[in-house]
Amino acid sequence: MITTEPLFFPAKAGRASEDVALQIEAAILAGRLAPEQRLPSEREMQQQFGTGRGAIREALRALKQKGLLDIRKGVKGGAYVCKVGMVSIGESLALFLKQHDVAPSALIEFRESVDQTLIILAIARGSDEAKQALVSMAEEFEACLRQEDHDADRIGHLDRDLNLALARMADNPIFEWIMQALQRGFSSHDYTLYDTPVYRERTAANWAETARAIAENDPLRARSLIGYHYAMLRSCLNERAAESSSPRVSPGDS
Amino acid sequence: MITTEPLFFPAKAGRASEDVALQIEAAILAGRLAPEQRLPSEREMQQQFGTGRGAIREALRALKQKGLLDIRKGVKGGAYVCKVGMVSIGESLALFLKQHDVAPSALIEFRESVDQTLIILAIARGSDEAKQALVSMAEEFEACLRQEDHDADRIGHLDRDLNLALARMADNPIFEWIMQALQRGFSSHDYTLYDTPVYRERTAANWAETARAIAENDPLRARSLIGYHYAMLRSCLNERAAESSSPRVSPGDS
DNA sequence: TAGGCAGAAAGGTCCTACCATTTACGGCGA
DNA sequence: TCGCCGTAAATGGTAGGACCTTTCTGCCTA
Numbered sequence: 001m002i003t004t005e006p007l008f009f010p011a012k013a014g015r016a017s018e019d020v021a022l023q024i025e026a027a028i029l030a031g032r033l034a035p036e037q038r039l040p041s042e043r044e045m046q047q048q049f050g051t052g053r054g055a056i057r058e059a060l061r062a063l064k065q066k067g068l069l070d071i072r073k074g075v076k077g078g079a080y081v082c083k084v085g086m087v088s089i090g091e092s093l094a095l096f097l098k099q100h101d102v103a104p105s106a107l108i109e110f111r112e113s114v115d116q117t118l119i120i121l122a123i124a125r126g127s128d129e130a131k132q133a134l135v136s137m138a139e140e141f142e143a144c145l146r147q148e149d150h151d152a153d154r155i156g157h158l159d160r161d162l163n164l165a166l167a168r169m170a171d172n173p174i175f176e177w178i179m180q181a182l183q184r185g186f187s188s189h190d191y192t193l194y195d196t197p198v199y200r201e202r203t204a205a206n207w208a209e210t211a212r213a214i215a216e217n218d219p220l221r222a223r224s225l226i227g228y229h230y231a232m233l234r235s236c237l238n239e240r241a242a243e244s245s246s247p248r249v250s251p252g253d254s
Numbered sequence: 255m256i257t258t259e260p261l262f263f264p265a266k267a268g269r270a271s272e273d274v275a276l277q278i279e280a281a282i283l284a285g286r287l288a289p290e291q292r293l294p295s296e297r298e299m300q301q302q303f304g305t306g307r308g309a310i311r312e313a314l315r316a317l318k319q320k321g322l323l324d325i326r327k328g329v330k331g332g333a334y335v336c337k338v339g340m341v342s343i344g345e346s347l348a349l350f351l352k353q354h355d356v357a358p359s360a361l362i363e364f365r366e367s368v369d370q371t372l373i374i375l376a377i378a379r380g381s382d383e384a385k386q387a388l389v390s391m392a393e394e395f396e397a398c399l400r401q402e403d404h405d406a407d408r409i410g411h412l413d414r415d416l417n418l419a420l421a422r423m424a425d426n427p428i429f430e431w432i433m434q435a436l437q438r439g440f441s442s443h444d445y446t447l448y449d450t451p452v453y454r455e456r457t458a459a460n461w462a463e464t465a466r467a468i469a470e471n472d473p474l475r476a477r478s479l480i481g482y483h484y485a486m487l488r489s490c491l492n493e494r495a496a497e498s499s500s501p502r503v504s505p506g507d508s
Numbered sequence: 509t510a511g512g513c514a515g516a517a518a519g520g521t522c523c524t525a526c527c528a529t530t531t532a533c534g535g536c537g538a
Numbered sequence: 539t540c541g542c543c544g545t546a547a548a549t550g551g552t553a554g555g556a557c558c559t560t561t562c563t564g565c566c567t568a
Contacts, residue, residue, distance in 0.1 A: 327561065328561025
C-alpha cells in the first residue's frame with residue numbers, strides 16, 4: 001500500500017542507471033525535490049525503481065559529479081539535493097583548458113574583456129561599502145606583495161578574492177560564475193606575474209590604484225589601469241616564453 | 255616479465271571509487287592516456303586497482319559525466335578517452351541557470367558584453383572568406399525570417415550558427431566555448447525575439463547589417479548595431495514580462 | 509561468393525553479504 | 539541527577555559472483 005506520492009516510476013530500460021539519473025534530475029529541476037531535501041535511502045529507491053542497488057548508486061554518482069547531489073554516510077546520511085554551485089562549471093573549464101592546452105594569451109584576452117566590462121558595472125552598481133572594501137583588500141594585497149617573505153599561497157588567495165569581489169559588485173551572477181571558472185583555469189599562469197620583482201611591485205600598485213579609481217567612480221581611469229595590468233601580464237609572459245627555451249622550472253613556484 | 259607500465263596503482267582508500275577516478279583522470283590529464291585510446295576492461299582494471307568491479311564502474315560513471323570518457327558496449331567496447339568538449343560545460347551552465355533562475359536581463363547583459371568584444375576581434379582577425387560567409391549566413395537568416403511559414407527550429411539553428419561563426423572568427427577558443435555554453439542556457443529566452451513580427455523583421459535586418467559592417471571592417475558601426483540588437487531584445491522581454499505576470503512558479507519554493 | 513549463425517568479449521544489471529561511519533539512545537557511574 | 543560512554547541501528551561503501559545484452563569476429567553453409 002502506497003501512502004506517499006510515487007515520486008519515482010519503477011521504470012527501467014536497457015540502461016537503468018541513466019533512466020534513474022534522468023528521473024531524479026527531472027524531479028530536482030522540476031522542484032519536486034527541494035534543495036537540502038533528503039532522497040530516500042539507496043535500498044528504498046532500489047524498491048521504488050524496481051532495480052538493483054548498483055544502478056541506483058551509479059546514477060547517484062553521476063548526479064553527484066554533476067553537482068546536483070551531496071552524499072553523506074552514516075545514519076541520517078544519504079543523498080541530499082544541493083544547488084549546483086559554480087564549482088562544477090569551473091572544473092569543466094579547467095579540464096577543457098588543460099586538455100586543449102589553450103594559449104595563455106587567449107585566456108588573458110578573454111579575461112581582459114571581461115574585466116573591462118566588470119569595472120564599468122562595478123562602478124555603476126557597487127555600493128560605497130563594497131568599493132571601500134575593495135580598496136582595503138587591494139591595499140592589503142599591496143602590503144602583502146611588498147613583504148620580503150611574501151607567501152605565494154596567500155597572494156594567490158588575495159588575488160582571487162579581489163577578482164571575485166569585483167565580480168560580485170557587478171551584481172550579475174553570470175559574471176561571478178565566469179570569474180570563478182576563470183580563477184580555476186587561470187591560476188597556474190597568473191602567478192607568474194608575482195614572481196618577477198619588477199612586475200610584482202607595479203602590479204600591486206596598479207591593483208590598489210584601480211580599486212581607488214573604482215571607489216572614486218572614475219571608469220575611464222579604471223579601464224586604463226586594467227589595460228595596463230594586462231599589458232604587464234602579456235609582456236611578462238613574453239619574457240618568460242623567450243627565456244624558457246631552456247626549460248628552467250623552479251620546483252616550488254607553480 | 256612485465257611488458258606494460260603499471261599505469262595504475264592498486265591503491266585503495268575509504269572511497270575507492272574516488273581514488274580510482276582520480277588516478278584515471280590524472281593519467282588522462284598527464285597524457286599517459288591519449289584521446290581515442292581504450293582503457294583496460296572493467297574486469298582488468300578491477301585486478302589492477304585491486305578493488306571490486308562496482309568501484310571501477312562508479313569511477314567510470316563519474317568520469318563519463320565529466321566528459322572525459324566515452325563508454326561503449328559490446329566487444330571492442332570499453333572506456334575510451336575523449337577530449338572534453340564544450341558540451342559538458344554548457345550543461346553545467348544550463349543547470350546553474352535553471353536552479354538559480356537567473357534573470358534574463360543578466361544573461362543579456364553578459365552576452366552583449368561578450369558580443370561587443372567579439373565583433374572587434376572578428377573584424378581584426380577574421381579572414382575575408384569568413385566575413386563573406388557570415389554575410390551569406392545572415393542573409394539566409396534574414397530570408398528565412400521573412401518567410402510566412404518560418405520554421406522555428408531552423409531559425410534557432412541559424413541563429414546559433416551565426417553566433418558560433420562569429421565566435422570562431424575571433425580565433426580564441428575561450429570565446430567559442432563561452433558562446434557554446436550560452437547557446438545552451440540562453441535559447442529558451444532568445445527566441446522570444448522571433449515570435450513578435452515587428453521585432454522579427456528588425457532583428458533580421460539588423461543581423462544582416464551587422465554582418466555587412468563586419469565584412470566592411472567597420473567596428474564602430476558593428477558595435478552600434480549589436481547594441482541595437484540587445485536594446486530590442488530588452489524591450490521585447492520587457493513587453494513580455496509586462497503582459498504576462500508569469501504566475502507559474504513552482505509551489506512551495508519560498 | 510554472400511549471407512547468416514555461433515561464439516567471444518565487454519559492458520549492464522542484479523544479488524547477497526559484509527565493512528565503515530555516523531547518529532541516537534540507553535545504561536552505568538560519579 | 540547529570541554526564542559520559544558503549545552499543546545498536548541506519549546508511550553509504552565495497553567485494554565478488556552470476557547472468558543478460560550488445561556488438562564484433564569469423565567460420566560455416568547455401
